[in-house]
Amino acid sequence: MHRLLFISSGGNGLSKIAVSLAQSIAPKDWDFFFAEERKDDVDHPFVIDILAANEYEIPKEKFIRFSDIPTDRFDVVITLDEFSRELCPVLPELPIRFHWQLKNPLEARKSQIKAKYNDAVEKIRNGIFSIVKHGTLDAIANARITFGSLISNLTEGVLAHDLTRNIFVFNHAAELITGYKAEDVLGRDCHEVFPRLFCGGDCSFCAEDIKSHKKLRYPHKLVRPDGVSRDLEMSVVTLNTDNNKVLGALAIFRDITEITYLRKKANRYQGFHGIIGQHPSIQKVYDAIEELATVNVPILIQGESGTGKELVAEALNLLSPRAKKPFVPINCGALPEGTLESELFGHVRGAFTGAIRDKKGRFELADSGTIFLDEIGEISLPLQVKLLRVLQEKSFIPVGGEKLVKVDVRIICATNRDLKQMTRDGKFREDLYYRLAVVPVTLPPLRERKGDIPLLVEHFFDRFADDITNKPAGISPEALVILTDYPWPGNVRELGNAIQYGIIKSHGRIIQVEHLPLEITNYFEIEDQGKKRPGRPVSLTKELVIEALTRTGGNKARAARYLGVSRTTIYRALEEINVSNNTLV
Numbered sequence: 001m002h003r004l005l006f007i008s009s010g011g012n013g014l015s016k017i018a019v020s021l022a023q024s025i026a027p028k029d030w031d032f033f034f035a036e037e038r039k040d041d042v043d044h045p046f047v048i049d050i051l052a053a054n055e056y057e058i059p060k061e062k063f064i065r066f067s068d069i070p071t072d073r074f075d076v077v078i079t080l081d082e083f084s085r086e087l088c089p090v091l092p093e094l095p096i097r098f099h100w101q102l103k104n105p106l107e108a109r110k111s112q113i114k115a116k117y118n119d120a121v122e123k124i125r126n127g128i129f130s131i132v133k134h135g136t137l138d139a140i141a142n143a144r145i146t147f148g149s150l151i152s153n154l155t156e157g158v159l160a161h162d163l164t165r166n167i168f169v170f171n172h173a174a175e176l177i178t179g180y181k182a183e184d185v186l187g188r189d190c191h192e193v194f195p196r197l198f199c200g201g202d203c204s205f206c207a208e209d210i211k212s213h214k215k216l217r218y219p220h221k222l223v224r225p226d227g228v229s230r231d232l233e234m235s236v237v238t239l240n241t242d243n244n245k246v247l248g249a250l251a252i253f254r255d256i257t258e259i260t261y262l263r264k265k266a267n268r269y270q271g272f273h274g275i276i277g278q279h280p281s282i283q284k285v286y287d288a289i290e291e292l293a294t295v296n297v298p299i300l301i302q303g304e305s306g307t308g309k310e311l312v313a314e315a316l317n318l319l320s321p322r323a324k325k326p327f328v329p330i331n332c333g334a335l336p337e338g339t340l341e342s343e344l345f346g347h348v349r350g351a352f353t354g355a356i357r358d359k360k361g362r363f364e365l366a367d368s369g370t371i372f373l374d375e376i377g378e379i380s381l382p383l384q385v386k387l388l389r390v391l392q393e394k395s396f397i398p399v400g401g402e403k404l405v406k407v408d409v410r411i412i413c414a415t416n417r418d419l420k421q422m423t424r425d426g427k428f429r430e431d432l433y434y435r436l437a438v439v440p441v442t443l444p445p446l447r448e449r450k451g452d453i454p455l456l457v458e459h460f461f462d463r464f465a466d467d468i469t470n471k472p473a474g475i476s477p478e479a480l481v482i483l484t485d486y487p488w489p490g491n492v493r494e495l496g497n498a499i500q501y502g503i504i505k506s507h508g509r510i511i512q513v514e515h516l517p518l519e520i521t522n523y524f525e526i527e528d529q530g531k532k533r534p535g536r537p538v539s540l541t542k543e544l545v546i547e548a549l550t551r552t553g554g555n556k557a558r559a560a561r562y563l564g565v566s567r568t569t570i571y572r573a574l575e576e577i578n579v580s581n582n583t584l585v
Helices: 014-025 045-053 066-071 082-087 110-133 136-153 172-178 257-270 280-292 309-318 337-345 381-393 419-424 430-436 450-468 477-485 491-506 518-523 542-551 556-563 567-576
Strands: 002-008 030-036 076-079 096-099 157-162 167-170 214-223 229-240 246-255 299-302 327-331 370-374 410-415
Touching: 002 014, 002 082, 014 030, 014 045, 014 110, 045 110, 157 172, 172 246, 229 257, 280 309, 299 309, 309 327, 309 370, 309 410, 337 381, 381 430, 419 430, 450 477, 450 491, 477 491, 477 518, 542 556, 542 567, 556 567
Parallel strands: 002 030, 002 076, 076 096, 299 410, 327 370, 370 410
Antiparallel strands: 157 167, 157 246, 214 229, 229 246
16 A cells, blocks of 8 residues: 655645545555645635535545654655645655645635636646556655665664654664664654664754764764663764755664674783783783773772782773773872871861962862772871771861862772781771772782783883884793793783893893893792792692692602792792602602
């Protein structure tokens, strides 16, 4: 069945006449409707005569209100006069539009009205005969089926709306991607359908001044009605006439959620926001950062000195909704208590000797953003009480002040100390610890992810080469083995210093063992003299020693290097835990 809509204006009844004539000429499976500017106008006597002559009474259900046009669907829309063409909105699914430029008979002189109606009727009849008898409508129907099939089968979502943002195209892919049904979207304002701006605000229809606009292939995040978040690649352009008059907007988009996920995984093979590594333990840190970035709770980053805690803090900030707000770091262990309190909370003029003016503290400077408290385990118990108050009440009083200062600050802390043990020893408040360690992030030491050392070496080559000399030709296998076997008490920071040293010493050539720092090469030259080697003491359990001896075929020297201890230490451990080579059999 074909559905046609005739539109006229000014109460001239031309659309009723068109429906009457079309109904008498067209096949029975064609359905015709009319829309007029005003429904309740009394028809002109000539209109009544014409309708009577065709022996057709227009049923009320054939009338379409102007306000309902954008929500209904037609194959063809025909406007009969200039004013109706201007009033006609863009309809759903882009029906074919004809315009028959008829003069409004009621605007003619009274003596000429009848003749004008007769002329209009003749033109309408000829137009209908042209559509019906010449196969125009069948051709249009086939073209629409082909066009509709093309749009419907696109893998990209397509959304188009008119000047009033009423959506008139929403294909099947758009339904699958967004989770919205076409029947719930078509004819409605784009801003009303989607709780958040569908285009992300990158459209001239989101601004006061509507003008030609084009933005191609930009990322945007969509939240579906079921709450699932999807990553989209969006292109938005305005629909323009030949003379550049804006008619609406067209958005073409595709779901790249899986692509984004795989891209992140591929990128994370090398590193993640400045953190380098692919070991499973560091991959867990990446996952934790992504999970916690948008959560507005205090975060405690734990790890030995040099493991990159400040990089984790920066990544948490960059991925958070507060990324464009202030990020204020402070090293709590680098300042004495009196100075630290003033740095954190500020002070008023005259609060102490040298306080010649009011000064904002780091918390106030970080308002609406993030403060990073490095070495949080170094602050005194009295200062811990004030920090706890900020966490609980989101306010504080500057040093020497009386007025309460309210702040909205996200707190990220870092420490290389065991805060849990410090709470047991009475050196850190337990209530503060549990407020800070809601979701702790623990960074592994470098000795527990030695497989990342070659990757880190290449990273430091790129980082330091331009500042010192040309990028080195590489690193010898012997030097790389040394770097891999070394226990790295200073972790990644120490490795970076070693590579910087090696670049300088090698003068752009291949870094050999002799180009490495002495504390590293000397480590492997110390014989069993009972001397303590650099590095943190390792607690050797029976299982650990057996594993090391198994991996090294019972070679105690290699087992000692594997564990990062001296041969004296492993011999002593073998005696203490009563392990012999026979145990390995």
